[in-house]
Amino acid sequence: AQKVTQAQTEISVVEKEDVTLDCVYETRDTTYYLFWYKQPPSGELVFLIRRNSFDEQNEISGRYSWNFQKSTSSFNFTITASQVVDSAVYFCALSENNNAGNMLTFGGGTRLMVKP
């Protein structure tokens, strides 16, 4: 069975601070996919990144960066110089390798509040 754990339910920072959102996963699959989504107050889930299990290269996209550590089953997300617009709930998710669709197992989410 797959499981995703986001231990931080809520984080509050002041604008311009760096913040890291933790994600730990469990799976028996050797090939799997990890995702991060952002859910603003409007409700939709906005895709941020996908990482394949065989690609441990970290990625940076503007103020966002992701640290994938297969040895510790973690896929952490860092926002550098946070802004008020970053306030949202962030979800980490996992899907297995199959041709039956992208069936996501989500973590419980981390609510990030960035204060001016």
Place this chain on the structure above:
Amino acid sequence: ETGVTQTPRHLVMGMTNKKSLKCEQHLGHNAMYWYKQSAKKPLELMFVYNFKEQTENNSVPSRFSPECPNSSHLFLHLHTLQPEDSALYLCASSQLLGNTEAFFGQGTRLTVV
């Protein structure tokens, strides 16, 4: 605009009502999904459709009845719901492969009274 549109955005219904949620995707995907997001549980997958065929039913009660007439449209028919069914219902679509991202609609906020 994510390419996945859900209507209505908000719905209040009594326990004896019958209503339907609608989802439409304009992304050319061939898989569609219903997820439920309630206050006390993580997002959970309800149903999966591939090329209009249901391939996954995640032990969802029969008072939720999905319908997928074509690869672009997905419905969730609701009848005799319970107050604990109040939640945000999210529709998503993707290509079939597990390594492609799913795109989500804005959801329908359902309140059962």
